[in-house]
Amino acid sequence: MRTLSKFLKFLRLAAVLGAGVLSSGAGHGADKPIVIGFAIAESGWLHNYDAAPFRAAVMKIDEINKAGGLLGREVKYRVLDTKTERERSASAGAELVQSGVDMLVVSCDYDFGAPAALAAQKAKIISMSLCAADPKMGVQGVGNFAFTANSAAQSEGIAIAEYAQQKLGLKTTYVLEDVSIEYNKSGCAGFRAAWARVNGKESILGGDVFRNDDPSIAAQITRLQGLKNKPDSVFLCSYTPGGASAIRQLRAAGLDVPILGTTAMVDNYWLNAVPNLKDFYLPGFMSLYGDDPRPEMNQFVQAFKARWGEPPVSSYSVLGYSLIEQWAHAVTEAKSTDSDKTLAVMNGYKDQPFLVGPTSYTKDLHVQVNRPWLIMTVKDGSFRAVEMYRNQFTPDLKLLFRVGA
Numbered sequence: 359m360r361t362l363s364k365f366l367k368f369l370r371l372a373a374v375l376g377a378g379v380l381s382s383g384a385g386h387g388a389d390k391p392i393v394i395g396f397a398i399a400e401s402g403w404l405h406n407y408d409a410a411p412f413r414a415a416v417m418k419i420d421e422i423n424k425a426g427g428l429l430g431r432e433v434k435y436r437v438l439d440t441k442t443e444r445e446r447s448a449s450a451g452a453e454l455v456q457s458g459v460d461m462l463v464v465s466c467d468y469d470f471g472a473p474a475a476l477a478a479q480k481a482k483i484i485s486m487s488l489c490a491a492d493p494k495m496g497v498q499g500v501g502n503f504a505f506t507a508n509s510a511a512q513s514e515g516i517a518i519a520e521y522a523q524q525k526l527g528l529k530t531t532y533v534l535e536d537v538s539i540e541y542n543k544s545g546c547a548g549f550r551a552a553w554a555r556v557n558g559k560e561s562i563l564g565g566d567v568f569r570n571d572d573p574s575i576a577a578q579i580t581r582l583q584g585l586k587n588k589p590d591s592v593f594l595c596s597y598t599p600g601g602a603s604a605i606r607q608l609r610a611a612g613l614d615v616p617i618l619g620t621t622a623m624v625d626n627y628w629l630n631a632v633p634n635l636k637d638f639y640l641p642g643f644m645s646l647y648g649d650d651p652r653p654e655m656n657q658f659v660q661a662f663k664a665r666w667g668e669p670p671v672s673s674y675s676v677l678g679y680s681l682i683e684q685w686a687h688a689v690t691e692a693k694s695t696d697s698d699k700t701l702a703v704m705n706g707y708k709d710q711p712f713l714v715g716p717t718s719y720t721k722d723l724h725v726q727v728n729r730p731w732l733i734m735t736v737k738d739g740s741f742r743a744v745e746m747y748r749n750q751f752t753p754d755l756k757l758l759f760r761v762g763a
Contacts, residue, residue: 391432392695394419394682395454396463397474398488402442406598406627407466410670411488411507411678412437414658415463417665418682428686429693440465440474448473455481460695461685466508466674468492468499469539475500484697484704486685489677491621492540493758496724503697505704507681507714509726511541512548512753514620515595517641517731519552521747522591522618525733526639529557531618532582532589533565534575534604536596545595545620547760552751553593563589570600579611591615597622602631605638625672626740634739641731643714644673645743650732652746654713680714687712728752 396415398408419433427433436459438450447465451474454462462478464471466489478485479501486504487495491511496504522528531553536542553562563585566578582592594604594617601623608617609632619640626646629635644655646669658676663669685700687710692699709716715729730748734741756762 389431391434392428392689393457393459394433394435394461394463395451395457395459396435396437397440397447397450397454397471398437398463398465399442399470400437400439402440403599404440404442404465404467404470407622407672407674408488410672410675411466411681412463413666413678414662414670414675415488415678415682417662418679418686420665422682422686428689429695433686440470442470444470444473447471448477450474451477451485455483459483461486461697463488463681464490466490467539467541468495471495472500475504479503482697484685484700486681488681489674490541491725492544493723493725494540497722498759502721502724503701505684505719505724507677507684509729509731510548510753510758511544511595511620512551512757513727513729513749514641514731515545515548515550515593516552516751516753517747517749518593518618518620518639518733519549520556520749520751521641521733522616522639523553523556525747526591526616528591528616530561530563530587530589531591531593532563532585534578534582534592534594534596535565535567536570536594536600536604537567538570538600539597541622542595542597542620544758544760546593547757548753549593549595549618551753551757552749555751563587568600568604570596572600575604575607579607579613582613583611589615591618593618594623595620598628599631602628605635606632609635624734624741627671629736629739629741635736638736639744640734641747642673642734642741644676644732645734645741646670646673647740647742649743651743658713676714680712680717683712684710684717723755723758725758727758 399405440447462485464474468490475485487506489508490506491508495506535546616637624642688700688703691703705721707719733744
């Protein structure tokens with residue numbers, strides 16, 4: 359309760375600082391640049407998630423300017439470092455809003471992006487998270503002007519549960535939940551619902567919790583190994599570095615069953631922490647390694663490399679590119695940067711074909727719940743693409759907001 363109270367205090371700070379600012383587009387001349395603000399982490403652990411999609415967003419901004427701009431106007435951007443701090447997120451968001459940005463981009467996580475997004479909400483300016491997967495980064499959690507480029511974490515859990523049952527033939531599982539952030543809780547909720555839907559609740563043989571900064575999960579592993587009936591898989595909803603540590607400890611303890619994960623564990627940057635890892639599966643956005651079944655994704659990797667001199671280190675990068683793509687399309691259709699007008703366009707997206715995949719929004723839901731995933735596995739020290747998969751079970755609002763969980 360103390361943590362929740364503190365977080366709500368941050369949100370109230372963002373609201374106060376952001377209040378009274380005119381809505382986007384007011385007073386802009388036809389030749390005045392369009393400005394996008396970025397209240398993101400350039401330091402702290404969240405930088406590992408924000409950095410690549412930010413670079414991709416800049417790449418898309420460059421492309422727009424080379425093509426003549428947006429509505430004939432140059433697009434500029436301004437960045438403030440949140441330092442992976444909630445207080446700093448609130449103040450950075452408010453400062454950018456007060457400076458007159460036309461749209462605000464916030465961090466990859468709801469807990470750390472929402473304070474900035476709330477400042478934009480109070481000013482009636484569109485905000486978009488680089489990759490938050492918690493559905494509260496939208497209408498119900500921040501407000502009607504807030505979006506995320508990502509899919510709901512519940513969709514990740516659903517997709518990997520369905521895939522494991524249908525394609526890997528797994529019958530039972532055990533859930534290991536990192537309770538550090540809301541994203542993990544949502545991913546686990548989706549997984550449990552989808553797994554039980556097919557194999558029944560009794561096929562989930564148990565579960566345990568830990569926190570990302572726990573130095574050891576030895577006690578949790580002991581309880582898992584002590585089960586009378588052994589599961590044929592483990593679902594881990596976590597993120598690095600704690601998620602990598604958990605996998606290393608599970609394998610070191612001799613647990614060689616398939617481990618299923620969420621998208622936060624995708625990409626090669628952490629694999630040296632678990633040498634010779636295999637039988638690890640998760641849903642991803644794209645492959646960075648030249649084997650994505652969609653040619654446009656491989657072309658994106660090459661374009662990123664040409665712009666930045668190196669390939670993206672995170673497949674979250676495509677979300678940053680598509681975030682700008684989505685908003686720019688709405689501005690073009692609305693013929694205005696006015697947020698009320700762009701909001702109306704975005705709320706009408708129905709399987710709109712953007713690079714990241716078909717994208718849909720409604721006035722009540724600003725996160726994806728049924729966008730196709732690329733199933734990934736680890737082979738010979740690298741993530742590799744397996745196949746595209748679109749979840750069959752679509753989470754309802756009760757599951758998305760974990761009502762009764």
